[in-house]
Amino acid sequence: MMKYAKVIVDISLAKLDRTFTYFIPEDMREYVRPGVRVTVSFGKRMLSGYVLELVETPDFDIDKIKPIESVDRGYAEVESVMVRLARWMKSEYGCTLNQALKTVVPVPRNVRKGAVRVKQVSLTESCQHDPRPLKLNDAQKAAVDGILSSYPKPALIFGVTGSGKTEIYMSLISEMIKRGRQTILLIPEIALTYQNLSRFTRRFGDRVGVVNSRLSAGEKSECFQKARRGELDVMIGPRSALFTPFPRLGLIIIDEEHESAYNSDTTPKYHAVDTALKLSELTGASLVLGSATPSLESYTRALAGDYGLYRLPSRAVSGSVLPKVTVVDLRKELREGNRSIFSRQLLALMAQRLQRHEQIMLFLNRRGFTGFISCRSCGQAIKCPHCDVSMTAHRNGRLVCHYCGHSAPMPDRCPSCGSPYLAGFGVGTQKVESEVKKLFPEASVLRMDMDTTSHKDGHSKILASFGAGEADILIGTQMIVKGHDFPKVTLVGVLAADLSLYAQDFRAAERTFQLLTQAAGRAGRGSVPGDVVIQTYAPDNYAVATAAKQDYYGFYRREMGFRSLMNYPPAGAMLYVLVSSAEEEAAWKEAKAIAVELLSEADEAMSVIGPSDAGISKIKDQYRKQIYVKHPDKGRLLALRDMLIASHGENVQTQLL
Ligand code: ADP
Ligand code: ZN
Ligand code: ZN
Numbered sequence: 001m002m003k004y005a006k007v008i009v010d011i012s013l014a015k016l017d018r019t020f021t022y023f024i025p026e027d028m029r030e031y032v033r034p035g036v037r038v039t040v041s042f043g044k045r046m047l048s049g050y051v052l053e054l055v056e057t058p059d060f061d062i063d064k065i066k067p068i069e070s071v072d073r074g075y076a077e078v079e080s081v082m083v084r085l086a087r088w089m090k091s092e093y094g095c096t097l098n099q100a101l102k103t104v105v106p107v108p109r110n111v112r113k114g115a116v117r118v119k120q121v122s123l124t125e126s127c128q129h130d131p132r133p134l135k136l137n138d139a140q141k142a143a144v145d146g147i148l149s150s151y152p153k154p155a156l157i158f159g160v161t162g163s164g165k166t167e168i169y170m171s172l173i174s175e176m177i178k179r180g181r182q183t184i185l186l187i188p189e190i191a192l193t194y195q196n197l198s199r200f201t202r203r204f205g206d207r208v209g210v211v212n213s214r215l216s217a218g219e220k221s222e223c224f225q226k227a228r229r230g231e232l233d234v235m236i237g238p239r240s241a242l243f244t245p246f247p248r249l250g251l252i253i254i255d256e257e258h259e260s261a262y263n264s265d266t267t268p269k270y271h272a273v274d275t276a277l278k279l280s281e282l283t284g285a286s287l288v289l290g291s292a293t294p295s296l297e298s299y300t301r302a303l304a305g306d307y308g309l310y311r312l313p314s315r316a317v318s319g320s321v322l323p324k325v326t327v328v329d330l331r332k333e334l335r336e337g338n339r340s341i342f343s344r345q346l347l348a349l350m351a352q353r354l355q356r357h358e359q360i361m362l363f364l365n366r367r368g369f370t371g372f373i374s375c376r377s378c379g380q381a382i383k384c385p386h387c388d389v390s391m392t393a394h395r396n397g398r399l400v401c402h403y404c405g406h407s408a409p410m411p412d413r414c415p416s417c418g419s420p421y422l423a424g425f426g427v428g429t430q431k432v433e434s435e436v437k438k439l440f441p442e443a444s445v446l447r448m449d450m451d452t453t454s455h456k457d458g459h460s461k462i463l464a465s466f467g468a469g470e471a472d473i474l475i476g477t478q479m480i481v482k483g484h485d486f487p488k489v490t491l492v493g494v495l496a497a498d499l500s501l502y503a504q505d506f507r508a509a510e511r512t513f514q515l516l517t518q519a520a521g522r523a524g525r526g527s528v529p530g531d532v533v534i535q536t537y538a539p540d541n542y543a544v545a546t547a548a549k550q551d552y553y554g555f556y557r558r559e560m561g562f563r564s565l566m567n568y569p570p571a572g573a574m575l576y577v578l579v580s581s582a583e584e585e586a587a588w589k590e591a592k593a594i595a596v597e598l599l600s601e602a603d604e605a606m607s608v609i610g611p612s613d614a615g616i617s618k619i620k621d622q623y624r625k626q627i628y629v630k631h632p633d634k635g636r637l638l639a640l641r642d643m644l645i646a647s648h649g650e651n652v653q654t655q656l657l
Pocket of ligand 3: 384385386387401402403404405406620
């Protein structure tokens with residue numbers, strides 16, 4: 001038995017990322033293991049911390065070593081796997097060990113017994129359904145057999161929407177249950193709907209746990225404890241469900257693996273796919289990714305043979321075919337005198353579908369570009385005084401900043417030139433709604449965007465209502481296209497396909513391709529064939545053109561050509577460095593110093609771009625300057641990042657793109 005423990009003290013000071021040695025009193029030796037939470041005296045305070053390792057002899061004066069005060073035994077011990085995962089996250093994402101541990105090890109709460117209900121999907125309604133598995137078709141069978149016979153080799157299931165990926169997941173989960181192993185299934189938060197979850201609870205009953213971001217910390221912790229105690233076989237949730245402490249993890253499935261929601265936007269800025277790959281290595285589990293539009297990273301790895309690749313090119317339900325897609329050039333519409341937000345083709349199809357009592361989805365790409373107010377005289381958009389972004393007009397007449405929440409009344413005159421001619425630019429979902437109501441007063445319309453879904457359960461209520469056929473038309477932003485299955489929808493209209501192409505991001509074309517392909521996948525999921533109309537100002541853009549043809553390979557070849565030419569990921573590695581300061585001059589100075597530092601380390605293969613203003617050059621009164629560093633070798637960039645963190649500390653934020 002080891003007598004000493006190295007403990008990392010759990011305080012929020014990021015700088016204090018080192019271990020301290022404590023003596024393990026005899027009666028605690030049975031419980032103190034790496035990953036366990038303990039209370040120790042630290043200076044004059046009592047603090048909690050995590051045990052990182054056990055040692056025979058201390059590296060410190062034995063007389064000064066204090067004993068561990070108590071071990072948190074009520075809190076389930078996490079295996080040393082979680083500590084090793086946290087160490088990897090620290091080196092991969094440049095956070096402190098403390099931050100990584102807090103992410104992977106659920107923080108225990110004092111949960112009053114009986115106070116917590118673990119939310120379960122209600123089963124009452126679904127009792128008449130048949131829980132027996134469907135007979136898999138050949139493509140599904142090939143995937144299941146291939147994945148199990150090469151287990152635990154990672155796999156990518158590249159299957160069009162409706163091709164039966166979910167059936168494959170359920171079949172794999174059944175096999176894991178037979179083997180006495182557990183499964184983590186990640187799905188995007190927005191797709192955690194009754195419809196999706198009930199398929200799993202019907203098949204696996206109450207051995208399915210579900211977590212989502214609306215659970216309180218106590219509820220989530222209780223759900224994780226159930227998993228730890230072996231009371232669950234499957235955990236379904238968004239990216240944080242990856243850290244479910246299952247005793248014998250056998251499988252991690254990431255559905256819609258290309259979704260950007262799998263990238264954490266808070267420190268540590270981890271990528272769930274890469275982190276899952278590491279976790280599967282540490283546990284001996286297999287990783288299975290599924291998508292109709294795989295990320296370039298995953299598809300490239302699959303082509304290289306690192307992942308098994310399984311294709312499902314057609315829909316599983318016989319008679320259900322992929323929809324017919326039409327691309328409409330909005331410039332031509334305008335030339336021919338149509339100033340409406342609806343092209344003539346879309347309008348005609350809408351009228352026809354309403355007459356036939358079939359459902360319609362209208363999709364507006366991205367919220368940030370719409371609804372802002374600009375001056376007709378000088379062209380200036382009205383911006384937030386604290387952020388470098390345009391304010392968005394809301395129906396109540398106020399302008400709101402979506403970055404800091406600042407809100408102001410609509411001004412009478414342009415703040416730049418005093419002109420009284422201010423006008424809304426672009427169309428928001430509210431505008432689309434009022435246009436639809438004008439054109440089709442008899443149609444019932446539902447709208448789904450950040451405003452209508454901000455209250456609890458807002459989005460699932462809207463989706464449930466639309467799914468039950470209570471409305472003819474659903475209007476929304478990207479949230480309506482993700483993974484929802486409405487068999488009565490036979491028409492999908494994409495009102496302006498190009499907007500996301502202008503985002504300052506080398507992945508903009510990929511995101512546009514994914515969104516359009518997914519939007520198209522919403523039409524005709526039942527037996528009635530579907531139509532998709534993509535309205536665009538850029539019909540020749542390859543992302544739009546290949547999405548319209550549902551041509552993933554065509555898109556992949558073009559896009560990889562571009563990434564290779566520019567050394568963008570996945571062709572090379574790229575590091576983003578952001579410097580921010582309340583003083584613009586100070587931000588510039590530090591950014592320039594960093595660029596010089598980086599250049600002094602540069603070799604032939606490295607390029608340093610910047611500093612320049614960040615895409616949004618000011619947020620919450622902090623000026624932001626950015627630098628990009630490209631290098632074919634990721635390891636080299638990680639070393640440079642650690643150097644910057646050591647020399648500039650908290651003034652810089654870095655992210656591997
Ligand atoms: P995906 O997850 O790829 O979108 P799903 O697994 O949801 O696809 O399947 C789409 C539809 O096809 C569902 O209604 C499902 O019940 C049905 N389906 C899937 N596999 C089969 C099969 N082998 N035989 C008959 N129907 C199937
Ligand atoms: Zn003006
Ligand atoms: Zn603001």
